[in-house]
Amino acid sequence: MPIEIKMPALSPTMEEGTLAKWLVKEGDVVKSGDLMAEIETDKATMEFEAVDEGTIGKIMIAEGTDNVKVGTVIATLLEEGESADTAPKADAPKADAPKAEPAPEPAKSEDTAKPASPAPKSAAPTASTAASGDRIKASPLARRIAAEQSIDLSTLTGSGPNGRIVKADLEGATAGSASAPTAQAQASAPSTAPQAAPAAAAKPAAIPDIPHEATKLSNVRKTIARRLTESKQQVPHIYLTVDVRLDALLKLRGELNAALESRGVKLSVNDLLIKALAVSLIQVPSCNVMFTPDQLISFQRADISVAVSAPSGLITPVITHADTKTLSQISTEMKDLATRARDQKLKPEEYTGGTASISNMGMFGIKNFDAVINPPQAMIMAIGAGEKRPYIVDGELGIATVMSATGSFDHRAIDGSDGAQLMQAFKALVENPLGMVA
CATH class of the missing domain: 3.30.559.10 (Chloramphenicol acetyltransferase-like domain)
Structure with missing residues (x-):
């Protein structure tokens, strides 16, 4: 089943961001550490790295889309032997969201994603939740490394999408820290810091009838x-x-x-x-x-x-x-x-x-x-x-x-x-x- 790639929290205060640029396209093969996209946060434009290996199946959010909430599915990743045709039909509406012109549409893709991955979870998935039946969710690379190093995958906590065990989790296991959530998992969790109550929206000022150029405000500004x-x-x-x-x-x-x-x-x-x-x-x-x-x-x-x-x-x-x-x-x-x-x-x-x-x-x-x-x-x-x-x-x-x-x-x-x-x-x-x- 395709892996969902979600909008990450790239700064402690980030709640939403702009998917400024895709650095990959559908059909590209990626591995852990490859750059996938440039994301404009509330502080700066940052590069987003892959945490798993596979083939880019479907890009759900088009580049240039504003106000993409943290946790929104932005793309899917296919494992070995999977094709885009194996993606569940329920994902189809998500792919249509970025095509809509109005700015609020990215929020709809988040609403669509919520039933599949509830947001309230505040802790990393445990080993038991990383399993589906008797099958442990792990990337092919993680399975190969585990086999080579005789590591029991059932003892690890997955930090990848939907609790999947990825290469970084095995590196932690080798160092004796398999049971602790990885820094990457913590970084990708939405910030829970209390936010100041938003001020009442001011009515936009009328633009005088003078020749001018309008520049869209960046998230940083x-x-x-x-x-x-x-x-x-x-x-x-x-x-x-x-x-x-x-x-x-x-x-x-x-x-x-x-x-x-x-x-x-x-x-x-x-x-x-x-x-x-x-x-x-x-x-x-x-x-x-x-x-x-x-x-x-x-x-x-x-x-x-x-x-x-x-x-x-x-x-x-x-x-x-x-x-x-x-x-x-x-x-x-x-x-x-x-x-x-x-x-x-x-x-x-x-x-x-x-x-x-x-x-x-x-x-x-x-x-x-x-x-x-x-x-x-x-x-x-x-x-x-x-x-x-x-x-x-x-x-x-x-x-x-x-x-x-x-x-x-x-x-x-x-x-x-x-x-x-x-x-x-x-x-x-x-x-x-x-x-x-x-």
Whole structure:
């Protein structure tokens, strides 16, 4: 019987997505790990890999279809000896769904799929549910590997479609972890995180009779719009600004780059500011927090989300352990993350999490700005341009390179005095940068 390939959950918050592009066609032979499709999630465009081997039988959802719910059957996979003619007739209506023009049609294909695969299951199938009568559901490749390695398939938990045992499950069995659900199975399960109640739909604004071009909103842009609106509506922002002298930091950066040149590492000013913010959060732990309705979560390390402008919209890859990493490590990692962010190649774990954010618009000549907090984080640092300004140096008026930094704080979690202490610590580290590398 053909295997149902369902719309996966490719990010923790994904509930639906756009099937942007098929990388296979009906009749193609695929094996575990082959790329099958490009799927646009609420965060980025990601590649979807096959978890089993077989022949693509029927593509149920056409590429370019929007609002495809997680769990919707998008294609079928045929095993050895099967043909498209062996597919049950009940599947025929699903194949017709993508041909319809109205946007709501993908939801109908989900409704059609529900009787065959109930959504409420929250745990991976057990060995007993993976069997039909006395026959254990397993891919041909999994059966061959099991026979070669003398593995009892009845003791395994299948993570493939409908509880099928696939190659990845046997690899786990070899490592002694057959009874635990695989990470792939967990990743493909729909997110159960509570979602904020949707705001009442606003009436679309009338488009003026002016020559124009309309561009369809991507899932990423829709998510940015929703999250920033929620942040400004639900999070009480407080803004604190300090002027910071950069001369010592720029001098240290020049010396470090000369020393690191042989290793191919070139530090940016932003690399040093990421480090300064991370160390500041450790020095002022009352700002390294997250607000929940009934708890205040205090973090033991500083993971910094860094705002990167990508073609699809703003994304925030995370530098983990930024408080303990060296500047060269931060620089190398940041360059890699920024490049892959612009190419939409980040993994979900690389842009989720983070205990605070930093957004630098200094390269555009912006003097200062107030950044919007990225929930559930409780603060974000906005960095302006460094410029020559009149400044009191050693008690006398002089000229110094100065930038303005503005911290946006969630006032539910961070009091004004605590935010002021963080800004004070950040200013001190930037003006005396040896303190963050010692």
